[in-house]
Amino acid sequence: MGISSVGTLQAPLAEAQPFVGAEPLADRIETDVAGSALTPDGVRASYVSFSDPLPLSSGPRPAECDRLGYLRFRSLQGPDDPAEANSVFVTMPGYVEGAGAVEPMARNIVRTADLGGQHVEVWVLDRRSNCLEDHRGLLAAQATRDPNSAADYYTKGAPLDGATYAGERPATDTEFLRTVGLKQTLNDQFAVMRQLPPAYRKTQVMCGGHSLGGLTTGAFANWDFDGTPGHEQCAGYFVLDSRMDVTGADPLRLAGLVGDILPAGIAGTLQPANDLLPFLPATQPLFTSVASMLTAAHIAPDATSTILPGLPTDLITQAAARAVSARDYLDFALGQPDLHTRQFTNSAALGLLLDDNSMPLGYGRVSIGTFDTPVEAKSFPAPYGMPSQLIGIFGGNKFVSPMPASGRVGWTNYDRVPAVGARTIAGDTYTTPGSEVTDLGDFARAWANPVADGFEWYFPTRLLTEILAANTGDRNGDLAKLRYDVTPTSKVIYLDGGDSGFSGGLDSLGRTSVVTGTRVVAEGYNHLDVIAASWHQNKGGPEVISDSLIDFLNNQVLRSAVTE
Structure with a gap:
């Protein structure tokens, strides 16, 4: 949730309190998302946030960056307490993706479960760096229904509420991103999941992600949270056009190079670069322009x-x-x-x-x-x-x-x-x-959702370099927390885009665990279609991603939990 995003949220929901059997979270606030909360598909969307300050070692940062948040999707007919749902799908967005990117898939999952008489929830994590985004332009477009108001603010200097777009945030606001790598991202995910009772997490929660979020999910499963194994927090996993692991990969192959010239501690070697460039530089004009185009195409x-x-x-x-x-x-x-x-x-x-x-x-x-x-x-x-x-x-x-x-x-x-x-x-x-x-x-x-849009404007470079390092075998520094190797034996469904090539490309980099999981190929789907495909498909029949996920949940995860 970025600057002024709160303007699109309705009054807090009555049930915005810690759930029974879960660890209480500080200052938990849940609010319906205006414009998408109550839609004809029977799915309710809300934004949940709570206080979760970064360590003092992270340095100065805006106050809003000491909160975590996620989009919550559930059936209008379902229970208020997520621990009473049949399952919760905890979802990590992909590279430079915000939580809003996954909304279409999240709605499809909830609807598919409803058709079978079940109630599931989908939680899409809004990574911490999204706190830095200025959503005033998106808010104005939603409020006025003017397709050009976002672009006027972001690219033409038009004032909104007495403020003009300042462009890229100053270094004093962004330097903390140099500390937001794999460890902090996984700790943030675990903080969100602790709302649910431990027994529920182990038997009914599905953990997954899209693109880079798939590799992040693999790291979560194998992470040691100070004596608590990550793989005991999830009953099953779903990987969206990605893989959970790429053992023996060489990042130099990403550039078409080959060679055994990488240092053993690649994450530490690259950290000075992350310190210098804690987020992708000079991308704000592009992100704000595309966000403005998305808003205009919608309105x-x-x-x-x-x-x-x-x-x-x-x-x-x-x-x-x-x-x-x-x-x-x-x-x-x-x-x-x-x-x-x-x-x-x-x-x-x-x-x-x-x-x-x-x-x-x-x-x-x-x-x-x-x-x-x-x-x-x-x-x-x-x-x-x-x-x-x-x-x-x-x-x-x-x-x-x-x-x-x-x-x-x-x-x-x-x-x-x-x-x-x-x-x-x-x-x-x-x-x-x-x-x-x-x-x-x-x-x-x-x-273009101004509460949680589809982009991550300030994607932390450390997260990318540490995920790449982890898949080369680096276990130095923070990556020493990767103490398990449970991916090959876990209950995993891989959902690949038939027209994508991204997941197959990861297979070509090294050894992956796709052969030990369930694999579904969605014909005609590109990389973003896997999280954005419509409920109604030209081929007829159910939407393949959501249908496959609910089928896997029932036949491979929940049924197994009952018999174990």
Whole structure:
């Protein structure tokens, strides 16, 4: 929850007290999330926060960063006490993901359980660094229903409530992030879970995560919480387009290099870099611009975008814009097509940025439909139709670009793609209804949620380097807490995106435990679809991620707990 996010929360719920049999948490507050709390799907969304100060050694930080929070999803017909639910799914978001990113999947899980007469909850952790985000622009857009108010605040200097956007937080506010690595992140997760009685955690809680959150989940299971094993806090695990472990991996392979030249204590070796850059630098213009585009696509999807032509001129944002719009390397170098003059609707602008036939980076793709104008094949940054490369980061999809001079570019939502598929001007089919699985409007609403949005604007670099170090075998310093090796024998379900390539890429880096778990491949799903797919699917039948999770819960976890 960032600056002023409290403005979108309703009055605290009456049951916002420590639950029976659980450890009491200091100053626990639970509030319904305005705009998404009571929806026709029968799922209630609320935000829970409590006081959990960082150690004194973390140094100075804003007061709001001494609180933890998470999004809580549950059935309107379910119990108030989560320990009376059939299960709680504790979910860790992925790389640079905020809790809002997982909202569509969370709702689907609750609905699927309801259909079977069960009540489950989904808790999506809002990592501590999200305390630094300034959500005033997102709040204003939600309150006024003005699709441009967020961008006006973040990129044009428009004041809100007497304040103007200050850009990146000063070093005095962010230096504490150098201490927020794997240990602090896992301690934060455990602090959230301690609301539930120990016996309940061991027999009914599902622990899991998406992308980087899958590897974090593996670390949680193998972590020693001062004599309390992490694997005794979860009855089962779910891993979303990722893996729980990559034994023997060499991070240099991420860059296509090979060699045994890494120091034994890689985490400690990289810590000076984390101290210098405690979060991803110079990314605020990009994050705020995309957040503004998400808001506009949610509020006014068919209106002409004024955000795309006015993107910030910083190097990272402009490079990202060129990467998704350029047809070839020459276009990229020349900055063509000119997004200042080409008209896109708000939904088409979002599709240009994130759709799986436009976004070049595999971990940022979602299948939300296609352009409604003629398109041609792209050869930038990878040849058209190139197989997935570099752990699913590049290639793997057919990338297209709207034809020049084809008028204003609009968007065809995922459930309106022609039955025969969408074709380039050369006649090649680049997408079909079966590979379009996510509703653009629902995706935009969830990721632009001003209480807990879909991005982590200040992702701590230490968390990334320590997860990579842990999977090379580093057990020095804080990583000495990784004392167990229970992943191969745990009850785990791996849910992979069929069009992703990310999880398969992790398999290629080293030895993983996927062969000892249950694996489900969601055909047509890209990396973000695994957490964002819609309840209604073009192929008919149930949504595969939520359906598989509830089936695994009942047949592999709860049934086993009864017989053990």
